Amino acid sequence: MSRSLFTSRHGGFSSNEFQSLNLASHVGDEAIVVEANRELLARELGIKRSDLFFMRQVHGSKVAEIDESSSHLQEPEADALFTKRSGIALAVLTADCIPLLLSSPSAIAAVHIGRKGLVAGVVEATLERFESYGIVPSEISASLGASICGNCYQVSLEIYRRVVNQIGKCATDEEKRCLDLEAGVISILKERGIVWSSTGQCSKHSPGYFSYRRDAKTGRQAGVIIR
Numbered sequence: 331m332s333r334s335l336f337t338s339r340h341g342g343f344s345s346n347e348f349q350s351l352n353l354a355s356h357v358g359d360e361a362i363v364v365e366a367n368r369e370l371l372a373r374e375l376g377i378k379r380s381d382l383f384f385m386r387q388v389h390g391s392k393v394a395e396i397d398e399s400s401s402h403l404q405e406p407e408a409d410a411l412f413t414k415r416s417g418i419a420l421a422v423l424t425a426d427c428i429p430l431l432l433s434s435p436s437a438i439a440a441v442h443i444g445r446k447g448l449v450a451g452v453v454e455a456t457l458e459r460f461e462s463y464g465i466v467p468s469e470i471s472a473s474l475g476a477s478i479c480g481n482c483y484q485v486s487l488e489i490y491r492r493v494v495n496q497i498g499k500c501a502t503d504e505e506k507r508c509l510d511l512e513a514g515v516i517s518i519l520k521e522r523g524i525v526w527s528s529t530g531q532c533s534k535h536s537p538g539y540f541s542y543r544r545d546a547k548t549g550r551q552a553g554v555i556i557r
């Protein structure tokens with residue numbers, strides 16, 4: 331049985347703008363402190379640090395599979411981690427993007443979804459990986475953590491129209507030019523009959539989360555799934 335959790339910005343060792351549970355090594359925080367935070371997360375999950383996997387997220391649609399030969403020291407360049415291994419955890423880092431965790435009896439995935447990745451098809455690509463192992467949508471359940479909401483995520487009119495044209499449910503109203511990316515992701519899940527739940531929190535609204543749109547220089551929280 332898998333288990334999912336979403337971290338907040340609290341409970342770690344980082345200081346200043348990264349206070350305190352920053353789990354990202356690419357944002358300017360001290361590497362040794364980030365590693366201490368990752369160790370802490372592994373301990374809370376009840377696993378070894380070497381069984382906790384991260385990826386180098388690039389706003390694309392690539393899915394990386396963690397298998398017996400994978401090492402936590404080599405973080406793949408990808409926006410989704412997938413595994414059939416048990417006893418390991420997959421993490422997605424966010425500060426406004428959507429952390430999506432997918433679970434099924436025989437495989438799990440952690441997906442990073444920003445506007446570019448959503449448009450590039452990272453959700454569909456991850457679901458295809460499940461399907462390639464014969465796992466059907468009715469076996470998959472989805473859980474979404476805090477992300478920037480449809481009242482906060484304002485973009486240019488050009489971008490607004492382009493995204494809404496592709497994924498209708500991202501629409502709010504054209505005057506405000508705010509995209510509801512979570513509604514877009516949920517529409518893709520619902521279309522396939524995948525059961526989903528969301529924490530329903532906005533990372534920008536809630537001071538308990540890192541938010542790139544609110545603070546620019548900031549840390550990253552994690553969505554983590556373990557099986």
Ligand SMILES: [Zn+2]
Pocket residue numbers: 478479480481482532533534535
């Ligand atoms: Zn908001």
